[in-house]
Amino acid sequence: MAQPLGGGQAAVDVAVVAVPLLFVAGTALALGGQHRRYGLVRGWSGQLTVASLLSCVGVVAYAVWPLPAFVDGLCSSPGGGVRSEPTDWSHPAHAPRELLLGCAVLLPVGFLARERFRLGLGTTLALGGALASAASAVRATGLLGVYPCAYATTSPLVAGLGVVGVLLGWVLARWLPPLRPGGPVRGWPSAVADRAAPEPSRRALACLLDLGLWWYGAATLTAVARLFGLVRPAEGEAVRTLVLFGTAFVFGLVVPLLRRDRCTPAAVLLRLALSERDRPRPAARWRVLLRALLLHAPVTALVALGWPWAALAVALVHVSTAVVRRDRAGAADLVCGVRVRTRSTLDGGLPDRLVCYRPPLPEPGADVTSTPGSPAAGR
Structure with missing residues (x-):
């Protein structure tokens, strides 16, 4: 495929530092949105929010790992630039460890899609399919063409197992909460004023x-x-x-x-x-x-x-x-x-999602009392 930055060592030097920069910037923006909308991150919903962030980082890390720092000898290594077929069980991408990793890395996505974000099964499967396909595309193209060849193995079977992992996570979120001690706990956040001393x-x-x-x-x-x-x-x-x-x-x-x-x-x-x-x-x-x-x-x-x-x-x-x-x-x-x-x-600001109660305004004329003896008296 086309090499957007030339595919040489200089382009790899950019990728090695730009990818971590995107990690850090994405983490900061995600936490900023959470604090702006809901205020303090706390309780079970706060733990799920942190888990969601870590899950996103895990999927991105899986897509780009191991991110080689040099191109010398990269394409001559075993598996470098090798294309895989779904039925080729001798390919390195179909090793039990790779298949299990491709399934497990997306399992938290399915769990959090239902438990934290309350997504339905169809939406969750579509999201899982998109994430699995994107991760496979990044791995198969050498970071979208930045590297001269693919440095990580993948196949359609690995992407399919990623969708299976999302499905398993959604099912676990559906059936495990009622079995917790004390019953199910609300997984989505509720806004709270952020006025305490920060931890x-x-x-x-x-x-x-x-x-x-x-x-x-x-x-x-x-x-x-x-x-x-x-x-x-x-x-x-x-x-x-x-x-x-x-x-x-x-x-x-x-x-x-x-x-x-x-x-x-x-x-x-x-x-x-x-x-x-x-x-x-x-x-x-x-x-x-x-x-x-x-x-x-x-x-x-x-x-x-x-x-x-x-x-x-x-x-x-x-x-x-x-x-x-x-x-x-x-x-x-x-x-x-x-x-x-x-x-x-x-x-004095409040979170965007904080619900503030305001009593309804009285209807016009509702507070006017009738004069005793008038035709409207007693109505």
């Missing part, structure tokens, strides 16, 4: 998503520049480091100072905000600047310089106070006099 896990996830967006975004920009000849291969590492620092400066410092919630992009999607210590109002810009210099700047610099364990130590020092304090204030928050709150505490 450390939610804040840590926002930081990880921001770091992933900056790191893979800088690597993707550098790889695309190398693909089009704007950067020489020998300068790749230095350019990537400079782009990473520039990305972190723009999205970790400039953007928070311009926003009312004083937050980075991933924290914005997770509906977080930085406020003053004693009252729910936007934190002063000098406090936000100081916090970024104490937390985001050293973590980003240590990761860029190849010292991830030192960056983890800085993060652990910050989190050490957040896990023991009721207000969830980290070490940098205590030094700067700020608190991490939810966006709703600043603007």
Whole structure:
């Protein structure tokens, strides 16, 4: 098939960093939509929401795995570029492990389609067929032609077993809930006001998503520049480091100072905000600047310089106070006099799906009483 990016090593370098970037960006957007529509992720429905996200990541990972970093010797490996037939049982795609994996990876999709999203059997099977076909197409074409040949084996039989896995998951969701201790539990979310202090896990996830967006975004920009000849291969590492620092400066410092919630992009999607210590109002810009210099700047610099364990130590020092304090204030928050709150505490906003009760308005004239002795009296 046609090679959209040339099919060479430069195109593979772009794919190796662009695919993780899409993973991180998709995760951030999905969590942002959940918090915007339903507020706090909690309970059994919240666990199913997280499971839905992990299931999507699993299907995409199955489609692109193992994502080779080099093209040298790829097409000469066993199974590279080999086409399969549905009845060819000697093909590597028809090994018991591959068949079981093709079925199991889509089983959670069927379960969650009914338990979390309340989809019918026909819609679920159509969704499963589309996902199985898309995954097989990506595997059979070498990431839609980015690689010069297919590096993962597949066949129509594997795609068919994926639809079987979706069907099994839907049936399990249909029959297992009544057998739970205490009876069935509601699997779809209900909106709730997001006013409590955010959990450390939610804040840590926002930081990880921001770091992933900056790191893979800088690597993707550098790889695309190398693909089009704007950067020489020998300068790749230095350019990537400079782009990473520039990305972190723009999205970790400039953007928070311009926003009312004083937050980075991933924290914005997770509906977080930085406020003053004693009252729910936007934190002063000098406090936000100081916090970024104490937390985001050293973590980003240590990761860029190849010292991830030192960056983890800085993060652990910050989190050490957040896990023991009721207000969830980290070490940098205590030094700067700020608190991490939810966006709703600043603007009073409510989730989009929250049902607000409003009593009906009285009909015109319903509150008018008749004059005693008039023709309308006693009606």
